[in-house]
Amino acid sequence: MAAAPEGSSVSRDLTHDAEAGASSLDDESDRAELRDRYYGLMQELRVLVTGVQVLLAFLLTVPFAQRFVELDESQQAWFGAALTCATCSVIAFVTPAAMHRIGKRTARGDRLALSIVTTRIGLFFLGLAMLLSFAVVVDFLYHGIVPALLVASITTVMVGAWVVLPFATRIFDRD
Secondary structure, X not given: OOOOOXXXXXXXXXXXXXXXXXXXXXXXXXXXXXXXHHHHHHHHHHHXXXXXXXHHHHHHHXXXXXXXXXXXXXXXXXXXHHHHHXXXXXXXXXXXXXXXXXXXXXXXXXXXXXXXXXXXXXXXXHHHHHHHHHHXXXXXXXXXXXXXXXXXXXXXXXXXXXXHHHHHHHHHHOO
């Protein structure tokens, strides 16, 4: 990325600067950049929250299904953990919207930084909820080593897609 010409009032192109953290932006001079990043994050969360709410709604109805009583104690414990994680995920994903409506308007950088953190926390809980839900189902359907292999496979795919791939794009963007 080319630096701004000397004497220019713009020291860097924040829109394309992946390294410009939200907390390093100034609430006044970087107001448009903060607003753009925050609204972009809010758009991402609108998509995520819908999916997580569907997952949570499904998890909330499962105990009322006839075959739920066939789950053993460990499967019921995993289900309870999945339900708890899905609920925590919804809370974390909705937190930026609450901060946007209730938080101090002039603390744009702080709101954005905290919103990014809560989004990452929400993704963590969403991943756990998905893995635990998947584990309950495959453990109910299969026996022996098959459930462990399936959960390990899905965990590997999830970590690859949600952690390794984003970090890899950061590394390749520096070139």
